Amino acid sequence: MTDPQPSQQAEVPTPERSSDEPHRPVRSQAPSGPPPLDSPRPWRTEGLPKESKGQNGKKEPKKSRLWQFWVIAGIALLGLWGLLTWQDASNAPPTIPYTEFISQVEAGNVKEIYAQGDTIQGELTNEAKLPDDGDDSTEEGNYTQFTTERPTFAQDNLLSDLQAHGAVVRATPVVEQRGAVANLISSLVLWGLLIGVSIWAFRKIAKAGGGLGGFGMQREVKPIEKTAVRVNFSDVAGIDEVKEQVDEIVDFLKSPDKYRKVGARAPRGVLLEGQPGTGKTLLARATAGEADVPFFSASASEFIEMIVGVGAQRVRQLFDEAKKVAPAIVFIDEIDAIGRARGSSRASGSNDEREQTLNQILTEMDGFDGTEGVVVMAATNRSDVLDPALTRPGRFDRVITVSPPDQIGREKILKVHTRQIPLATDVNLKALAQTTPGATGADLANLANEAALRAARRNDTLVYQADFTNALEQIQLGVARSVLIPEDEKRRTAYHEGGHALLGMLQKGADPVRKVSIIPRGQALGVTLSTPDTDRYGYDEQYLLGRIVGALGGMAAEAAVYGVVTTGAESDLRSATSIARQMVGKWGMSAKVGPMTVLFDDVNPRELGISDETLSVVDAEVRAIITKCHAKAVELLNENRDKLDAIANELLIKETLDEAEVYKIAGIERPVQDDFHSESVGTSAD
Numbered sequence: 287m288t289d290p291q292p293s294q295q296a297e298v299p300t301p302e303r304s305s306d307e308p309h310r311p312v313r314s315q316a317p318s319g320p321p322p323l324d325s326p327r328p329w330r331t332e333g334l335p336k337e338s339k340g341q342n343g344k345k346e347p348k349k350s351r352l353w354q355f356w357v358i359a360g361i362a363l364l365g366l367w368g369l370l371t372w373q374d375a376s377n378a379p380p381t382i383p384y385t386e387f388i389s390q391v392e393a394g395n396v397k398e399i400y401a402q403g404d405t406i407q408g409e410l411t412n413e414a415k416l417p418d419d420g421d422d423s424t425e426e427g428n429y430t431q432f433t434t435e436r437p438t439f440a441q442d443n444l445l446s447d448l449q450a451h452g453a454v455v456r457a458t459p460v461v462e463q464r465g466a467v468a469n470l471i472s473s474l475v476l477w478g479l480l481i482g483v484s485i486w487a488f489r490k491i492a493k494a495g496g497g498l499g500g501f502g503m504q505r506e507v508k509p510i511e512k513t514a515v516r517v518n519f520s521d522v523a524g525i526d527e528v529k530e531q532v533d534e535i536v537d538f539l540k541s542p543d544k545y546r547k548v549g550a551r552a553p554r555g556v557l558l559e560g561q562p563g564t565g566k567t568l569l570a571r572a573t574a575g576e577a578d579v580p581f582f583s584a585s586a587s588e589f590i591e592m593i594v595g596v597g598a599q600r601v602r603q604l605f606d607e608a609k610k611v612a613p614a615i616v617f618i619d620e621i622d623a624i625g626r627a628r629g630s631s632r633a634s635g636s637n638d639e640r641e642q643t644l645n646q647i648l649t650e651m652d653g654f655d656g657t658e659g660v661v662v663m664a665a666t667n668r669s670d671v672l673d674p675a676l677t678r679p680g681r682f683d684r685v686i687t688v689s690p691p692d693q694i695g696r697e698k699i700l701k702v703h704t705r706q707i708p709l710a711t712d713v714n715l716k717a718l719a720q721t722t723p724g725a726t727g728a729d730l731a732n733l734a735n736e737a738a739l740r741a742a743r744r745n746d747t748l749v750y751q752a753d754f755t756n757a758l759e760q761i762q763l764g765v766a767r768s769v770l771i772p773e774d775e776k777r778r779t780a781y782h783e784g785g786h787a788l789l790g791m792l793q794k795g796a797d798p799v800r801k802v803s804i805i806p807r808g809q810a811l812g813v814t815l816s817t818p819d820t821d822r823y824g825y826d827e828q829y830l831l832g833r834i835v836g837a838l839g840g841m842a843a844e845a846a847v848y849g850v851v852t853t854g855a856e857s858d859l860r861s862a863t864s865i866a867r868q869m870v871g872k873w874g875m876s877a878k879v880g881p882m883t884v885l886f887d888d889v890n891p892r893e894l895g896i897s898d899e900t901l902s903v904v905d906a907e908v909r910a911i912i913t914k915c916h917a918k919a920v921e922l923l924n925e926n927r928d929k930l931d932a933i934a935n936e937l938l939i940k941e942t943l944d945e946a947e948v949y950k951i952a953g954i955e956r957p958v959q960d961d962f963h964s965e966s967v968g969t970s971a972d
């Protein structure tokens with residue numbers, strides 16, 4: 287049994303702190319599965335929600351460039367101004383002591399002066415030597431022009447003195463008179479520069495944004511040339527039910543008259559909704575390709591990059607162009623960037639701009655009388671945040687959900703993306719489709735390309751199944767890192783991964799173990815991969831508990847073998863906790879909390895009136911589940927210690943074990959999974 291000896295490893299940081307400890311990376315990711323469990327999908331290592339792309343990814347650079355430009359222009363102007371005034375200052379006459387001035391007056395050497403208040407500027411007839419007052423900072427040398435201050439207590443009769451010595455007393459400044467022309471020129475230059483820079487800046491904006499009073503307006507909104515790459519329905523695979531839904535649009539675009547004759551109004555707007563990479567853009571393009579009509583596309587995020595008013599103008603222009611060549615498709619990607627419900631705090635960009643642009647789109651769509659033959663398609667991966675005004679009848683009233691493909695769909699998509707790839711005879715796309723549940727079209731396109739790249743690197747003319755499986759492994763597990771791991775650390779990792787794998791194999795109904803590896807990748811020292819045989823659309827409680835037991839298996843193995851807890855289980859703990867929380871708070875699997883939702887994705891449950899008592903019951907239930915699962919994990923591993931040792935030893939020799947190997951070493955029969963589709967707890971609505 288476990289007998290933690292904290293003294294042995296007293297300096298080892300707690301798991302929470304371990305992410306800051308470069309020498310002790312997280313040991314492995316828990317086996318992953320379908321998305322609702324909140325654990326990372328194995329083929330999507332950087333699965334940022336798409337919404338961020340529109341708002342952060344593309345928008346900021348342009349804005350900041352503009353901002354930088356203004357700062358630089360400002361600094362340049364300030365610098366220029368400073369230079370000019372500094373030159374003025376260096377040409378400015380020296381300040382001389384009043385006594386020196388009086389002695390020059392008395393010597394009859396003052397030609398003319400200009401006085402304002404007690405400040406006197408003037409010019410000598412003959413150059414005089416600057417008096418040395420011992421102060422280092424005063425300039426040395428001769429002077430003819432000068433300024434001086436007349437002390438308020440001076441009792442002299444300056445005016446008559448000056449007159450007596452033949453000096454001219456002027457009412458206009460001597461020095462400024464001389465500088466007038468120079469001043470005029472310098473301010474003209476400055477204004478010229480300012481105006482020039484502004485014009486240049488506006489041109490830039492107009493170019494970038496696509497229009498301000500006509501500058502560069504015709505640039506971006508252009509139909510895709512008929513001769514350009516054409517995509518049609520044969521390029522879109524695995525989403526047949528979705529294709530059927532756009533079939534009608536294709537038919538309308540092909541022969542609008544047929545619909546006009548019977549007074550049928552064409553569908554105005556089609557909203558494609560689905561997670562990134564499911565082929566929404568592809569489907570819109572293919573619709574245009576299939577109907578053989580021009581395709582106008584714009585990304586909503588580019589509208590809000592523009593200065594106020596331009597976005598709306600661009601929308602108008604987009605529709606005008608489309609109407610000119612109708613029938614046509616106008617496609618607006620990332621519509622959530624402007625279509626977020628008004629007043630939504632997370633909306634980005636200037637609100638005015640967003641609303642103006644959105645209103646313009648609505649106005650354009652309302653303005654259709656059905657004879658234009660323009661169909662608007664829009665894509666989003668967050669239809670839940672959209673302004674209801676967008677989905678009202680007559681607008682985007684047709685919402686099509688594009689889901690990740692099922693196994694058959696994945697195989698078809700792989701076929702599409704391997705059309706151009708010379709495949710060796712051993713390539714089995716069906717098997718690949720089987721091992722990639724949850725993968726999107728974009729993931730599969732990427733997989734095919736990675737496999738081809740591997741063959742190309744080898745200078746091979748054929749792409750083999752091994753290229754696909756290796757590419758898949760790299761995508762799912764991460765790129766192997768060449769670091770030298772100390773022997774004892776390696777052994778500990780082997781037990782950790784062995785624990786995950788063994789528990790995965792021991793539990794009935796768990797996803798089969800596909801791969802166990804102690805080759806360090808990314809942040810992880812090792813990895814155990816389990817994926818289901820078939821697509822899962824829901825999970826039952828037993829399966830979920832098994833997942834938690836499996837996730838805790840690494841930690842439990844370390845405890846069982848070494849009697850200590852290390853920091854390597856950070857992400858395991860995180861996924862175990864996440865599953866347990868969802869079981870209690872979302873899926874009604876706790877008797878104490880009951881069948882109700884107390885955890886929400888975006889909202890703090892307190893805001894919805896969930897009481898603190900309920901939340902503390904949730905916490906207690908989550909803790910109870912995890913504690914129970916951990917005890918079960920330790921118990922199972924102790925009972926099967928011989929199997930654990932066998933896996934760990936084999937891992938130390940081979941470093942990576944595949945599915946067949948690991949089941950064989952453990953002496954466990956590979957399970958046949960039964961389908962969970964309808965009887966299980968439904969999570970598909972999430």
Ligand SMILES: Nc1ncnc2c1ncn2[C@@H]1O[C@H](COP(=O)(O)OP(=O)(O)OP(=O)(O)O)[C@@H](O)[C@H]1O
Pocket residue numbers: 336521522523524525560561562563564565566567568569665667699702726727728729731
């Ligand atoms: N059903 C599919 N059939 C064939 N290829 C697909 C399919 N779905 C996606 N792909 C591939 O993935 C690529 C990306 O898809 P696409 O850009 O259309 O996805 P999307 O849903 O618009 O994603 P995003 O929301 O990120 O814009 C496509 O160019 C295509 O190569």
Ligand SMILES: [Zn+2]
Pocket residue numbers: 313314315316782786837840841854855858
């Ligand atoms: Zn682990």
